[in-house]
Amino acid sequence: MYSFLNNEFLSAEKTFIHASDLATQRGYGIFDFFKIMNGRLLFVEDYxxxxxxxxxxxxLPISLSREELKKVILELVQKNGVSDCGIKMILTGGYSPGGYEIASPNLIITQHSLTMPGTPVLDKGIKIITHEYVRDIPHVKTINYITGIWLQKRIKDEHAADVLYHLNGLVSEFPRCNLFIVKEDRTVITPAKRVLHGITRKNILNLNGKDFSIREDDVSLQDVFKAKEVFLTSTTKRVIPIVQVDDTMIGIGKPGEISLRILEALIETENKN
Ligand SMILES: Cc1ncc(COP(=O)(O)O)c(C=O)c1O
Known part of the structure; x- marks a missing residue:
């Protein structure tokens, strides 16, 4: 497999950055990730x-224009000969002489295999736990996943699949996914503040349900516990139903009908893109 670093294609095993990069020294950098299916770059302009x-x-200045970046990605996909994949674009703080000031960013592009959630998880739904925290600069997709990774052990110990962040009674998002709840009156709500504006979240907000309405708003922890349905969303997971939050069962403890309809509609939107 090939990767791309700044201005050249390299074998993936030889795509290295120097230890002095601000990403290594201080965790300073951003990234993004999108899917290619049947050779189509899904919602690429949004990403x-x-x-x-x-x-x-x-x-962090990006050395390539959008058109140049797209050309590089298409060339990478062609070189690797894989038309269903994930593309990760990373931009680091660069080689920083003092280890604390922004330098010339390194742009790294890597291609990944994709595994979308299978039937078992969609049939059964997942349990999640909660944790008091808000990501730094939540509207930016930084490379800082320290708290999410640190919480992996607790998630595993509590037989959960993910962790929902909240602060002062309001919930925000998961380390790598957005949250939606479905209220008893069939309104579908996603937290408005302190979140990354996920592209999957955006696509779902644009859906026009015949018998449900979707909007952004404040969502409290109590709203989550009392919800009829709860689900998470992301590029790689699409929609995953949540049936337990901490010790509380959500709805009847099974994936909800609206969540699954939204998943179907999302797949349709992907197919049309
Ligand atoms: C913090 C955070 N929230 C939400 C998401 C979901 O965003 P998207 O739907 O664009 O994948 C991500 C994706 O990685 C994320 O890192």
Whole structure:
């Protein structure tokens, strides 16, 4: 497999950055990730918008224009001969002489195999736990997943699949996914504040349900416990139903009908893109 580093294609095993990079020294960098299915770059403009916006906010110039970046990605996919995959674009703080100031960013592009959630998880749903925390600069897709990775052991010990962040009674998101709840009156709500604006979240907000409405708003922990349905969303997971939050069963403890309809509609949106 090939990867891309700054201006050249390299064998993936030989794609190295130097230890002085601000990503290694201080965890400073951003990234983004999107899917290619049957050779189609799904919602690529949305992911590029977020990547370039994150870069600008973090004061990291991207050396390639959007058109050049797309050309590099298509060439990478062609070189690797894999048309169903995930593409990860990473932009680091660069080789920083003092280890604390932003330097010239390194752009790394890697291609990954994709495994979408299978039937068992969609049939049964998952348990999640909660944790008091808000990500640093939540609207930016930084490479900082320290708390999420640190919580992996607790998630495993509590036989859960993920962890939902909350602060002062309001929930926000998961380390790598957004949250949606379905209320008794069939309104579907996703937290409005302190979240990454997920592309899957955006696609779901654009869905027009015949007998449900979708919007952004504040969501409290109590709203989650009392919800009829709860689910998480992301590029790689699409929609995963949540049937237990800490010790509380959600709804009747089974994946909800609206969650599964939203998943179907999302797949349709992907197929049309
Ligand atoms: C913090 C965070 N929230 C939400 C998401 C989901 O975003 P998307 O639907 O664009 O994959 C991600 C994706 O990695 C994430 O890192």
């Amino acid at each position: 590029f918008d977020r990547f370039y916006r994150s870069a600008e906010i973090m004061r």
